[in-house]
Amino acid sequence: MASARRTQKPSSRFSFVKRIPTADPTAELPVPAAFRCPISLELMKDPVTLHTGITYDRQSIESWLEVGSLTCPVTNQALGNDELLPNHTIRRLIQDWCVANRSFGVERIPTPRIPVTSIQASELLSEIAFAGRRGDRARCQELVGKIKALGKESERNRRCIGSAGAGCVLASCFSELATESFERSRAGAAEEILSALPLFFPLDQDSCRQLSSLKSLESIVSVLRSGDLDARVNAALVLRELLSSLPPRRINGVAGTDGLVEALSKLIQNPISPRATKASLVAAFYLVDSSDRAAGALVDTGIIPSLLEILVDSDKGMCEKALAVLDGVLGCSRGREMAYGHALTVPVLVKKMLRVSDMATEFAVSALWKLCRNEKRGGGCSMEAVRVGAFQKSLLLVQVGCSGATKEKANDLLKLLNGCRGSMECTEAVDFRGLKRPF
Structure with a gap:
């Protein structure tokens, strides 16, 4: 064996051909x-x-x-x-x-598609803009379908079309064609634009300005309410992108759009797909984080039980988003009152304090801190939190280390819970079997 290895010396000359292993290994x-x-x-x-x-x-x-x-x-x-x-x-x-x-064993190389050029992209976008200004919905829908098909062909096409200003042109065209009332016979162009826009995220400031106009927002709400499944998903994605790009002052204005909060809440409470639910949760977070009015309106839709149900059994990403929205709505008194009356609120929050992610820990601690800090004298929130292990988890967070704001709230939570400890027996927060759900 040793002599065989010695005889297999590498060639002293470079090979000028690349060799492909075939079905026959020899x-x-x-x-x-x-x-x-x-x-x-x-x-x-x-x-x-x-x-x-x-x-x-x-x-x-x-x-x-x-x-x-x-x-x-x-x-x-x-x-x-x-x-x-x-x-x-x-x-x-x-x-x-x-x-x-x-x-x-050599497979035939397929004939590649010729990628779109910057000139072709610009010409196609110019036609879309012209059709939008004329109000030609049929032509606009046809052209947007072409630009969407090209964008789906390759990442190179998406970059080329996006750099030619696709986001701004599509947003402007959507604004031109937007109508407050949703009519199925006239909705095709608007839905086609909403399905194409996610291909060219992130949107620039001009695109966001067009989409945040009252007409555009009312049309998005109409699609969220009455569009088909794919259209509602795309509308949620566009709304998420819009709200994540706007400053808080502008978001506060968007929050006042009639029916917007209710439409988002419906997508969360009656999920049509995980993608739509996640997009709706992110959009809802930006709304409640910037507008107290939106937080109150979201609570009035009955969102809190749905958020808690999501938190009982969800993946990391969904959990983080649901906790973010829950923490936001607990900033208003109506939200806290509804949370106090739900059997899952405290156990779920305590369970999510650890072992999900740093972001989930931050929102869970903040939400529990808001509940315990604002409860009326004699309320049972703090006592229940101690019973399901909140004191020990808060102490662990302070000792192990966490972000500055979260550590301050964990410290404050320890002070709030310390008076309720006494000789109370603590149970594991993961044990929900003894809890009765009010739904």
Whole structure:
């Protein structure tokens, strides 16, 4: 065995061909050098040629250009024009070579789609803007469908169309076509725009300004209420993106849109998909975090029992978002009153104080602190919190360490709970079997 190893010395010369392992492990198939990308040295799937005359695989040369390289990798010539021309001749030769060698396990390279150019993207967006200004809903829907299909083809297309101003054009067009009343016969263009917008997130300031107009917001609310399933999901995603991009002062104005809070609450209470629920929770958080009026309105929709149900059994991301909204609505007195009357409130919050995430801990401690700090004399919230282990968990948080604001609230919570300890027996917060649910 040792002598066999000594005889297998590496070759002293470099191989000028890339070899592909085939179905037969004892055989190797040489790949012609002209078919290999000079950058990756792999078989080219989408050969393109620079003005220097050198052909590369599109993905490799685009990655080279994206990092700011301004020269041809082979010739080192300056790239004043970085237009990539598809090399159809090389591509066909590669495909023929693959077919000829399929018995060796080589799969045929599929014909690549030609990516959209910046000129094509700009022209298509100009047509969409023109159709929107004319109020031509049918033409607008058709063109937006094309831009959406191109964006879904590849990440490169999305970047190209987005950099051409897709977000602003689509938002402006949506504002032009927005109507307060939702009519199925006229809703197609608006729903198509809402389905295309998420492809080009994040939105810029001009896009957000268009979408935050009263007409646009009323149309979004109409879709949230009466649109089909996909349309409602897309409307929730657009609303989440809008609220996450606006300053608090502007969010306060958005919160006053008639029916907006109720529509979001309905998506949370009657979930249609995890994606829609998460988007609605994030949107609701931005609303309650910036507007006391929105927090009160959300409480009036009966959102608290639904939030607690979500928290009983949900993944990390959903849990964090539900806790954020719950903490927000507990900032108003009506929210606390409803929470005091629900059997799951304190046990769920105590359970989520640890072992979910730092963000979940922050919101859970804050929510429990608001409840215990504001309860009336003789209220049972603090006593129940001690019974299910809040004191021990707060003490652990203070000892182990947490963020500054959370540590202050945990310290304050220890003081609030200390008077209720006495000889009370503590139970594990995870044991909900003895609790009666009021629903």
